[in-house]
Amino acid sequence: MTAIDQTFATRSDPSDTNQVSNVPSSGSAPAGAAHGVHPDAIAAVMAANHGDAFSVLGPHQVGPGTWEVRAVLPEAKSAALIVGGDAVPFERRHPEGFWVAKVESQGRPLYEIEVETWDGAKRRRHDPYGFGSSLEQHDVDTLREVGTNLVYKILGAQLGCLDGIDGFRFAVWAPNAKRVSVVGDFNEWDGRRHPMRLWKNGGLWELFVPGLKAGQNYKFEIRGPDGSLLPLKADPVAFAAQHPPQTASVLQGTSEPAWHDKAWMETRGEKDPRHAPISIYEVHLGSWARVPGEGNRYLTYKELGERLIPYVKEMGFTHIEMLPITEFPFDGSWGYQPVSLFAPTSRHGTPDDFAAFVNAAHAAGIGVMLDWVPGHFPLDAHGLGQFDGTHLYEHADPRQGFHQDWGTYIYNFGRAEVATFLAANARFWLEHYHLDGLRVDAVASMLYLDYSRRQGEWIPNQYGGNENLDAIEFLRKTNEATYSHAPGTITVAEESTSWPGVSHPTYTGGLGFGFKWNMGWMHDTLNFVSTDPIHRRYHHHDLTFGLLYAFSENFILPLSHDEVVHGKGSLLGKMPGDRWQKFANLRAYFGFMWGHPGKKLLFMGGEFGQEREWNHNQSLDWHLLDDPAHAGVKDVIRDLNHLYVSTPALHSRDTEAAGFQWLVADDQDNSVIAWARKGREAGQIALVVSNFTPVPRENYRVGVPAAGYYREAFNSDAGIYGGSNVGNMGGREADATQSHGQAHSLSLTLPPLSTMIFVREG
Template sequence: MTGIDETFATKAAQSSGTPRPAEVPPSAPKSAPQADEGRTVHKDAIAAVMAANHGDAFAVLGPHQVGPKAWEVRAVLPEAKGATLLVGDARIAFERRHPDGFFVAKVPSEGRPLYEIEVETWDGAKQRRHDPFSFGSSLEQHDVNALREVGTNVVYRVLGAQAGKLDGVDGFRFAVWAPNAKRVSVVGEFNDWDGRRHPMRLWRDGGIWELFVPGLKAGATYKYEVRGPDGGLLPLKADPVAFAAQQPPETASVLHGLGEPAWRDAAWMEGRGRKDPRHAAISIYEVHLGSWARVPDEGNRYLTYKEFAARLVPYVKEMGFTHIELLPITEHPFDGSWGYQPVSLFAPTSRFGPPDDFVHFVNAAHEAGIGVMLDWVPGHFPLDAHGLGQFDGTHLYEHADPRQGFHQDWGTYIYNFGRTEVSTFLAANARFWLEHYHLDGLRVDAVASMLYLDYSRRAGEWIPNQYGGNENLDAIHFLRKTNEATYSHAPGTITVAEESTSWPGVSHPTYTGGLGFGFKWNMGWMHDTLQFISKEPIHRRYHHHDLTFGLLYAFSENFILPLSHDEVVHGKGSMLGKMPGDRWQKFANLRAYYGFMWGHPGKKLLFMGGEFGQEREWNHNQSLDWHLLDDPQHRGVKDVIRDLNHLYASTPALHSRDVEAGGFQWLVADDQDNSVIAWARKGKQPNEIAIVVSNFTPVPREGYRIGVPAPGFYREAFNSDAEGYGGTNVGNMGGLHAEANESHGQAQSLCLRLPPLATMIFVLDAA
């Protein structure tokens, strides 16, 4: 496999002779005569090259043997007043064969000549350069073949713009999949965006166009100029495997070369591979980097990746979250998509700095003991002209039939998962973020839209599968192969499905028929419990089942409980805004609900701003309202989340058996009249017990007895009604001893004071 930032293996030695036929990739059909009786270049071939309409420029340009010991070197140099061929100590003048800059130099040589070109520009400057068309192909057949193997990482090792050396010369090797194109050229600042200058070579059997361009440096912008199968020019295309991109609204790809980042997280990476996330405390802080905080004194600009490392990471550490989950940072044109309509899947968005600065951010998080996850969008992509749509003039990445290839809700294209190269591209992208950027998990967006052919479609607007069903069999295969690849090659990472239906086995292994995700968002829990908590307390007795229903299926999947960005947009209001009652009751309800959530089985996810009771609905165009922390009530909510996170992580009973039914026991499930609910959480050891009790009415309750599964002292480890949080300080004096008084089917019980609109968590102190 060709290495990155290493020496490319040339397929055609330049020391002598012409490339052997077996070493030259199958080429595109020739669109014009190539030579006059094999001796020199034909005028029609010159015209086709100068019109940027030749499908096999390597058959015309570069060194060509035209007779015994006779060679011609041909070059397109529109910027040249004149040019000289430099062969050893010899200087041979080029002859202009076309007024727009087609040059030919004749070279007496027994073998393939080694040369450079000296160009004299119209302003009199002289430039010495290597000729891209003097180099052989640097691709390997096994790499081209591997681009059809779903799960391989060859896509980002071979395609895109790879920095390296070819025959000892520094430059960038470009490679792009465009099997139906008549011609593809690399264009950019370095060639005045002129498609005649750097047309590429085609590997016909893989549909890969490639070209080594010597002398290029990182930071230059580029795109691909593509002539479609009908001969028409397409809008300039960004590189699908670009590793960096311009900041929108600019749309060019940027040479970066990938290379090996400067990592400082060896200890984290080694420890990650030994973890079993299902039994670990996972508390995720979901972040939209563009609106977490801005710099108002500097035009309300974004923070940079380095500033996030200095500000966001310590904040998350203080708050006790275990992971940061980033809304998509893959480069995207439109701010209002929040990143969910990406164009360059391999490029961290330049809004916050270059890729190397993103590495710095990940390093800082890992050094602080915090994992980094990414919202990943393999289900659809936008229609932007420079993107993947109709990439080579055909429906290459997307289905041609809009009943399969167009998403009506979002106005986007849907990937054709049945095309192996497309699934390979996407699966490699998943591996890329976990392996190259050391990310610790992917939350896969809109999985339901991928699984169902009739998702958000009426009868007649979708095409059944081969068995007549609505399951997208190609997407299912893709998801399984991707999960198998990520878990095989990035141990200790997790994949999470945002899947809103009752599809079975989403987080079950593929060998049991599951989709292979590590976790699934529990959308039903989120919907039901938010519906309950938004009711006035006097009405909650009629909706008690919204609290309890989730426990009927809580262990059918490995669940994450999400209070995500989706719940605080589009008129839904903020988390605090969902709470009923006066101001005090709103905050009490929110604190109680968070306590209920952190005590409930399932990993945790909270969108930014929810941790301090943001009052207004989230707006992606402005910073969170950090000034609210001057208010004691908002500080109290922040302290609740901080303390819950630290309690959750330090209490095995609250996390070590999250996904096991044996780690949960109902204590009080049926007291709808008082809106009281209680359960026990159990760890792997007999004495690892936590009791969670919630009172969702504004009425304090004295002498409320609940049964507990073991004798001992139950320390009141958390009380959302504590005075320090803004509550009334009704509690149990730090804890109680269980009494030998039977209740709720248990031989031991606690007689509690239940504070109003509050959740308490008691932890059994080990003897």
């Protein structure tokens, strides 16, 4: 990503301060004064206490045809101004390195500065203060337009060419700062060297620094409104960042990655996700697998592309969903407390490496989704908190701006620049990195002002209610922007309440998400399968209740990382009974889930019956696959995925009540449940039957919607999975015996602790 692919146009003379708000210290002389620069202005610059560096530094006309060029060069033993072929010596005006040179020129001189350092080295460079601004007021105003993608094309460190010179243009929003400087490897982290220009309207600071190279580290040094220096801040729109615990941003630019997924991108928007099979493998990249022989290190993006993607393909999942990979400082947050929202974590490689990982997934026909965290951010000193010395990104009042549960700041969604920043970040991942979906974390905490708060700990909205109206508007606009500009992608809400219309269009009053996690289904059904079979008759409603609201939203059924941490144990560990029954229960539960209306999501490790609780610092226990019982669970998930994808009745009407028909809903005494799934074309029928007791049942009659042969396409009790191999000899022909309100029915053998899926043929 080092090729120069954008050219900045100079919009103003470098000494033109019409577009900036001059914040000089006392005693500063106006730019262009005939007597040159005032000593007090020099002192202020050298103390890094001057708010308008362009009024002092760079070329200034001090008389007819006479120009004075001023520069801060602390490292210089001597310096010369190179104009054409001439070298004009600089004069030191301050012992710490303020230099001035005079040159005769009828117009603004074009020049370089040659510095001889104290160790005798000579370096020549262009002067950042010899360039005008490359921004327009329209660019600055755009930062208030929620839904635009220009945020990441204007802000951050943009690689480009200005006046024929290569370099990086830095821009950062810090409206209340008295002074902002770029500091980094290239200037000894010295805030005097590269102070920035402030735009009068919009609070944007910008500076073009020529000659910088990708890979160099940088931050912003900010002097707050009270004059105090803040901790060095990472760039909010950094495109790369150092590997934690180091915290600097890294020069990268926004050049387009080398994409090879044209066919995928061209066809992505042609499908309606509601009617497509979506089976998501949720992954924490840092613990899916590690390299024990090399210090238990992470896999690189390249290694993940070579190992994870073929595995997901083999297993039949349609999508990978990554726990957050936006750069985050603390491993234990799993990525849910990010600092650099535009930078893929360096734990696994470079941004180019990450793009190659997405390329590899798309080449394999796998979509890539990201857990996205717009609800809160951590208090780390280099992050967004108190960014310019004020509560810029977060609410000042802790009743609105501080998460008590997580010890984090809450974004101020009512501030246009903050909402624009976050909405642009959503577009960035979908458009720049070609991701196929975003799962939005902790939406409930955004929607409710009183989320996890007692009376008196929150502030009602203007109507006296507990709805966060600013967050609602932000979510709606973000969803509108992503669906408008990235067709075929999906947004998914992790929303744990009964908020209406989460996955309904905004024009009908909904929030505009494509899908919503069905947290109620997850809690109810896990409660049921965790109960000893002898007591399940008293919990039968946990299986059936979810169908009362299954089509009120576009649901995804999640068995996520949240269910296998914090003492909850693994999915296998939740199952009751002896070892055989635990595995049988888990296999039956997975069959029930894949046969149930709703898209599917399973956290890594669940697909082979991980026995211990998930630990983000350890690889999954892949050695368990040497045990046939665990291998059998893996085969169950693989076969369910392939059946789900290839059977329209199981996915094409996931979100439509017309695609579901109850057959057996009330046999709580036997813990048997059965329904039919129907596709969008006539005759597409799948029959799902579960027996959640360890008792096999002979000649169990189930009504079916149509005559025909029903092939036993899946049986969780099959011997190849580790079951008892009880079944129906490959299928049954429906006979004309009325049952369950249907004119035809099947006489079935129900294996113990099992789910079977029959597909009607012909």
